[in-house]
Amino acid sequence: MTLAGWIFMVLSIGFVVSLISFCFLKVLSEPSAANHMHGPADIDTHDLDT
Amino acid sequence: MPKPKEQWGTRLGMILAVAGSAVGLGNFLRFPGTAAQNGGGAFMIPYFCALLFLGIPICWSEWTMGKYGGQFGFNSCPAIFGVLGRGRVWRYLGVLGLIIPIIIYMYYVLIESWCMGYAYMYLTGGIDLGTDPGQFKEKCLEFFNGFVGANQDGLMLQGSIHSSVVIWAVVFAINFFFIYRGVSKGIERFCMYAMPLMAVCAFVVLIRVLTLGTPNPELPDQNVVNGLGFMWNPKPVDAGFQHRYLWPPGPFRILYDPGTWIDALARPKVWMAAAGQIFFSLSVGFGVIINYASYLKKKDDVVLAGLTATATNEFFEVCLGGLITIPAAFLFLGIAGAQATGNFDLGFKTLPIVFEYMGQPWGRIVGFLFFFMLFLAAITSSLSMLQPAIAFLEEALGTGRRGAVAVLGLVTGCGSVFVIYFSNGLKALSFLDDTIGTIMIVVLATVQTVLFGWVFGVKRAVQFANTGAQMRLPRLFPFVIKYVTPAYLLFMLGMWCRTDLARYVNLVRSDNVVLLTFLLIVVVTVFLLVLIAVGGRRWKAETRDPAPARGVAPATGGAS
Numbered sequence: 001m002t003l004a005g006w007i008f009m010v011l012s013i014g015f016v017v018s019l020i021s022f023c024f025l026k027v028l029s030e031p032s033a034a035n036h037m038h039g040p041a042d043i044d045t046h047d048l049d050t
Numbered sequence: 051m052p053k054p055k056e057q058w059g060t061r062l063g064m065i066l067a068v069a070g071s072a073v074g075l076g077n078f079l080r081f082p083g084t085a086a087q088n089g090g091g092a093f094m095i096p097y098f099c100a101l102l103f104l105g106i107p108i109c110w111s112e113w114t115m116g117k118y119g120g121q122f123g124f125n126s127c128p129a130i131f132g133v134l135g136r137g138r139v140w141r142y143l144g145v146l147g148l149i150i151p152i153i154i155y156m157y158y159v160l161i162e163s164w165c166m167g168y169a170y171m172y173l174t175g176g177i178d179l180g181t182d183p184g185q186f187k188e189k190c191l192e193f194f195n196g197f198v199g200a201n202q203d204g205l206m207l208q209g210s211i212h213s214s215v216v217i218w219a220v221v222f223a224i225n226f227f228f229i230y231r232g233v234s235k236g237i238e239r240f241c242m243y244a245m246p247l248m249a250v251c252a253f254v255v256l257i258r259v260l261t262l263g264t265p266n267p268e269l270p271d272q273n274v275v276n277g278l279g280f281m282w283n284p285k286p287v288d289a290g291f292q293h294r295y296l297w298p299p300g301p302f303r304i305l306y307d308p309g310t311w312i313d314a315l316a317r318p319k320v321w322m323a324a325a326g327q328i329f330f331s332l333s334v335g336f337g338v339i340i341n342y343a344s345y346l347k348k349k350d351d352v353v354l355a356g357l358t359a360t361a362t363n364e365f366f367e368v369c370l371g372g373l374i375t376i377p378a379a380f381l382f383l384g385i386a387g388a389q390a391t392g393n394f395d396l397g398f399k400t401l402p403i404v405f406e407y408m409g410q411p412w413g414r415i416v417g418f419l420f421f422f423m424l425f426l427a428a429i430t431s432s433l434s435m436l437q438p439a440i441a442f443l444e445e446a447l448g449t450g451r452r453g454a455v456a457v458l459g460l461v462t463g464c465g466s467v468f469v470i471y472f473s474n475g476l477k478a479l480s481f482l483d484d485t486i487g488t489i490m491i492v493v494l495a496t497v498q499t500v501l502f503g504w505v506f507g508v509k510r511a512v513q514f515a516n517t518g519a520q521m522r523l524p525r526l527f528p529f530v531i532k533y534v535t536p537a538y539l540l541f542m543l544g545m546w547c548r549t550d551l552a553r554y555v556n557l558v559r560s561d562n563v564v565l566l567t568f569l570l571i572v573v574v575t576v577f578l579l580v581l582i583a584v585g586g587r588r589w590k591a592e593t594r595d596p597a598p599a600r601g602v603a604p605a606t607g608g609a610s
Contacts, residue, residue: 016368
């Protein structure tokens with residue numbers, strides 16, 4: 001593995017870990033986040049209505 | 051003052067809801083194969099460019115467009131495009147948001163069934179690579195080719211029905227059972243809580259891969275560090291490529307030497323593959339996010355939710371998927387083996403060898419858990435792929451949910467059997483993934499970006515996106531989504547047309563299976579266009595035309 005390879009790997013993983021940490025910290029520190037944020041898994045698509 | 055425990059529980063649950071939907075086969079199976087085919091480490095440059103300038107901005111724009119369309123009571127891509135674009139043309143362009151999830155589902159459910167099949171085989175001891183490590187590679191490839199019928203067309207349906215076809219039928223039926231009974235949310239919520247187990251499994255496999263050292267002492271170069279190097283070292287796309295690229299066209303052209311890794315940046319197909327991978331794994335340019343966002347309330351957050359889903363997806367893809375499969379493929383298959391593969395099959399050809407090196411019974415247990423978790427991750431994605439088409443069929447035909455499910459089951463079932471039948475070299479699957487899962491996704495993303503930034507208006511869109519957002523959109527976002535993203539997409543498409551379109555057309559003309567697969571795409575497209583025309587008349591008759599006159603206010607009770 002070359003020096004450039006190590007740099008690419010460390011920067012890529014570092015960027016992704018920083019991004020996910022930022023998001024999780026933001027979610028956990030915002031008091032009203034849980035009431036207004038939704039992922040497809042918990043969005044009600046009215047499956048049982050029809 | 052410490053926060054109440056319930057509040058933390060709700061927030062963690064919400065993170066899982068956002069993250070659980072983001073993880074799928076794209077992270078563990080498609081990403082490593084695509085990276086290996088497109089230059090390994092060099093692929094990461096267009097990959098991260100695509101994430102920053104395409105994936106995240108388009109993700110935010112899709113959540114916003116969907117939420118806006120939902121305020122008018124519409125949930126399908128053609129209707130929402132009609133609302134945003136205020137024109138019939140946009141409504142018809144919305145067909146892209148239906149073709150993509152429907153056709154991807156046709157082959158995605160097949161790969162999902164392979165995961166289920168491998169999990170079942172590990173549980174029952176059906177995968178036996180023997181005791182000689184020198185034979186693991188051959189036996190693993192032999193098992194995979196036999197399981198998917200990769201040696202001959204029609205092998206899976208000749209004489210007696212092959213066991214993998216039975217598993218596919220079971221998985222297909224499970225998907226439609228959940229959708230038909232309207233309880234798909236149940237399985238999705240279950241999978242949401244199964245995600246941490248998936249992460250634990252992936253970490254166990256990662257640690258095993260990274261501690262494999264040099265599995266074959268006769269091939270000292272095939273070690274873990276070189277495996278990581280194969281993934282992360284920037285290098286040319288392929289050594290056999292002899293042409294020199296003049297890029298960009300025009301007065302600023304630079305001659306790239308194919309012997310250096312900069313060459314990868316001059317290959318449009320690499321940029322297309324990177325964008326396709328970002329879109330595929332984030333479910334951006336699918337029509338899926340638009341559909342789900344249409345069920346949100348006006349005050350719901352779309353900015354932080356979209357970014358959190360993206361970040362989680364990237365963590366599973368780059369930090370876990372990228373560090374497991376490619377180094378493992380390099381260790382056991384070497385450079386040629388790791389590169390000469392389809393988009394999805396790399397994991398099936400390498401991970402069983404990793405599990406074999408874990409020793410028994412741990413290899414079997416981890417193998418079962420890993421493929422079963424992969425199946426669970428896949429089923430959340432496949433269920434979400436069906437939702438946009440069901441919403442459309444309900445809106446366009448006015449059928450109940452069950453009628454829509456029946457029509458969709460027939461269409462996707464026929465398509466999936468087509469992919470199973472033409473299994474030789476997985477040609478039909480690969481062509482569908484190259485056309486729909488790579489090119490068409492980029493086309494839809496381009497259409498959406500133009501609609502969002504130029505037709506709907508970026509100022510109005512940003513204002514609407516920030517309504518209820520826990521984190522405001524970055525100040526740079528309007529500039530990026532209006533100029534950078536569409537320019538990036540159009541340039542990429544233009545370069546692809548210039549360098550790869552002729553090859554693509556020749557492929558369709560010269561290979562009968564590819565031609566038939568292309569015709570399958572055409573037939574599905576025409577069918578959906580007819581339904582959009584029917585839907586358009588129906589919406590007009592109900593005086594809820596999705597292309598209303600300017601100044602019409604959103605319906606207040608349309609969205610849930």
